[in-house]
Structure formats: structure tokens, C-alpha cells
Amino acid sequence: MESIVPQLMANSIIAGGIYALVALGFNLIYGATKFFNLTHGVIAAIGGYTVFYITKKNDSLASFFNQSIGGTVFAVLIGVLCAALVGYLLDKFLYKKLRDRKASPMVFLVASLGAFTCLQAFLAILFTSQFQTLGGGAGDIVTYTIFGGIITEVQAIVIVSVVVIMLVLGIFLKKSLFGKSVEAISDDEHVAKIVGIHTEKIISIVFVIGSAIAGLAGILVGYDTGLEPTMGMGLLLKGVIASIIGGIGNVYGGVLGAFLLGFVENFGIWKISGEWKDAIAFGLLIVFLIVRPQGILKR
């Protein structure tokens, strides 16, 4: 029998890639607003289900979007936009109001928990609780073999997107005026406002960008494994854990944390049942919070 190490490596990198996508958006939003945005996970699910609706569920739309590879790309774009829109609306009608009232982080947490529960139930009503996949049948999956580990085309896209988004976001936040504004808000929202930064507008944009990345993550999960309405919580918690162990508010830290989490999870279940993954992930989080609460890379 061949060694399973290469496949475990491949699986770790893929899992890390998905977590990294969730962590990128989450980290960005956390940096500007300083609260655990639990709706981030369900926004990923909304992105996935939008693509599911226009390529699978609605027949007349499906015949349009399934014609060519361009149609699929277009569908993914619509999914991403939809996720971004939901993020924008949540900020405008919920989180902004709480910010105006200077609510405590716990109020934000509970309110986003409420929004999360609502949206997740809506998804279940619209699309049933069943497991759905976005991709085609198992026959036409393109795979690559790298150092003895097998990865699919979708998984390769995940890795490429993570690297591209991380670099673009990292450079954009570092060089642009927008990035400097985000940093200022992150340090002190009140002072940022006084020196003339349109804090509300910046936070709005942050929500749009963060949610769009989450939407992409949800769509890629849909193509890779599949969609279910409850997928949001799992994705979100992994994204949060990745952000915290990597260094919260730090773009590169979140990605680093995500890959570390992917490796620990996948090698952790080498000898035991896969159901332990979540417990391992939280175990890692708790160890980090006790030993190195600021994460690997400090902001």
C-alpha cells in the first residue's frame, strides 16, 4: 500500500484553502468592526445557493447558464454579487444601527446569531434541508496528481483564488487610501471620524468585499463537496478559528492560520474517526488562546 501522507497533505491544503477564503473576509470585517460576525457563514451559503438556483433549480435560467464555461463563470459572479448584497444590507439595516447605539460586542454577537438563525432557516425553507451539489457527475471531474496526492480542478481553483485574493487584498490594504482608512477605523473609529474619514462608507465597503469573498468560498464548497443550509456554521467557526490562531485582523495571518488548521485537522484524524475534526479544531483554538492569544502574526 502506498503511503497516505501525500493525500493527507493534499487534503490539508484544500481544507486550509477553503478556511482561508472564509477567514480572509471574516478577518477584514473583524478588523474594521471588532465583533464576531456570525452571519459571515450563512452569507457563504447564500452565495452557493444562488449559483445552485440559477444553474440547477430554475430550468429556463439553467439552460442559459450551463451552455458554456463562460456561463458558469457568469453564474459564479452573480452568486458572489448576491452574497455581497446580503452583507451590505445586513450592515445597513442591522449592524449600523447597533453601532450608532454603541452596543457592546455581546449585543452584536447575539444579534448576528439571530440573523444567522433566520437566514439559515430561510435557505432550508427555499431549498429543503437536503444535500445538493453544484458540479456535474463524478465522471467528468478533472483531477491532477501532485507529488502522489490527487486534487480536483475545483480544488486547484480554491488554492489559486486564495493566493490571488490574499495578495490583492494585502497589497490593496497596504497601499491604498482605503486600506489606510480601514486601519484608522480599526485603531479608533471615533478618532477616524474626527479626522474626516467617512467611517460608515468605509465599513460598508468592507462588508461588501468581505461578504463577496465569503460568497466565493460558499460557491467553491458547493462545487467541491456540496451545499446544505447548515453549512454556514461549520465554515464560519473554522474561519473564526483560523483568524484567531493566525492573528486576528491580519490578512496573511488568517491565511496562515487556515492552513495550519487544515493540517492539524487532517493529520489529527489520521488514526481516529473523521468526526473528531471539529473537536480538534476547537482544541487547537483553546490551546492558542491560552498560550499565544495574539495569534501567530500580530497585527
Place this chain on the structure above:
Amino acid sequence: MEYIYHLAVLFTIYAGLAITLDLVVGYTGLLSVTHAAFYGFGAYATAILMTAHGFGFFPSLLVGMVISMVAALLIGFVLSRFKDDYYALVSFGFNIIVFSVFLNWQDVTRGPLGIPGIGKPELFGYTFSSTLQFLFLSAVLMLLVYGAARFLVSSSFGRVLKAIREDEKAISVFGYNTKTYKLVVFTLSAGMAAIAGSLFASYITFIDPSTFTLNESVFILAMIILGGLSNVRGAVIGALFLILLPEILRFVGFPTDIAAQMRQVVYGALLIGLMLYRPQGLMGEFKL
């Protein structure tokens, strides 16, 4: 009529959970989302001891309380390092870890298959077998929990808890060891939550891990936030409302599978509405 008794039993069980969680979240200001884990310890202790080891209900209830309290002591010890939203997040984590143990420690818990055939409580040769008899037992036990909680919060111990919630630094300046207080209330709350778990296991006669998920913890949290934090009576009213909610929705005419999701929509919306307009809940005295 039988159905109303059934709802009443569920109500007493959840009221007990809500009251005990309120001690931690409402009175002490620690946003814990692990309560379903302690509920589960009680349920699993009763289920395993009664089916596999020939224990009676009441001894198993005591063992469940002890297990739950020991676990709470360990979990609370780790949690005591954190504050506010990090506290909530780590408590999320403990719920998921405990759930994984229920799911994966198959030699003991039978994993996803669950444990069927749990017996009914017996006291001095009298068996609480019908729903009405069971209701009587669960109501008595929950009144005891209610009384204990009322006693706790009106005592000097309770006043220290509230002081910790309002200003932990100030009260520690007066020489109170706040860590110990937080640990004690967390442990007591977990022990009493285990009673609800034992009752649930014996009442339904079947348990599996899916009852003790993170969602269940959120559900209990929603009860006390709705009823009002830091108010024992508020917790009871919140439990009553959220237990009756699915029935109301069914009465309105939603089919059963949609009604289950509508319940989530309604209580999610309630949480949002309360946070926006009335963060202290219906009759609470503490805003998150």
C-alpha cells in the same frame, strides 16, 4: 389532554435549563453557550446507568449532577481566562467538543445510534409512568431548581455575582476572589442543568447526540434573552413562549416541516428585534 401534559413536561425541563443558564449569563454576565453540554451529561448519565448498569433514576440523577459539575469545573477553569465575546466563542467550542464526545465515544454512548429503552423513575415502589405522573415529578424537581436559584440570587452570594457583572475590577478591589465566584456559579448551574437532562432522558426514553448540539444551547440562550436576563421569572416566561411557539405556528397553519424552520425564523427575528429595540428582554434588569 395528554398532549397538553406532554408540552407541560417539556416546559418544566426547559424552564429548568433556562433558569440555570440565567444564573451564569444574566446574573454573572458571562455569555455561555455550552449549556446543552451539561444537559447532555445528565441525560447520558441517566441513560447509560439505567440501561446498562441497573441503576434507579434518582441515583443516576445524582451521578449525572456530579459528572456535570466536575466537567463544569474543568471547563469553567479554562473559560475563566476569557471575557465577553471570546468567552462566548470558547464556550461554543466546548459545546462542540462535548458533542463530539457523545457522538464518537461509541463504546459508551453508542454514538449516533443513541440509547433506547431508558426506564421511568421509581420512588419507594411508585413508578412515574404516565405523562401526568411524570409531569408531577418534573414540576417538583423544577420548583426545587427555581427555589434554589431564587435563594442563590437573593443571598449575599448572588449580590457578589451581580457586582461582578457590573464591574469586576471594583468588586475584586473589595477583596472578593471573582474567579472563584464565577467558577462556583458555573458549576452549580451545570449541576442543576443535569437534572433537566436526566428528566429528559427518562421522559422520552431515547436519547441521541443530536439533542445536545450547539443549536440547543442557542435555543436556551434565546429563551433567557427573550424573557429578560437576570430575572428568574423572565427565564421561565421565555421558556414557556419558545416551547409554545411551534404549536402556535402549527395552529396558524404551516405544515410541520416548514413550521420547524419557521420556529427558527421567528426566534432569530426575536433575537434581532430585542437587540435592536429592547436589549434587556421582556422583563430583564440587565442589558448585554
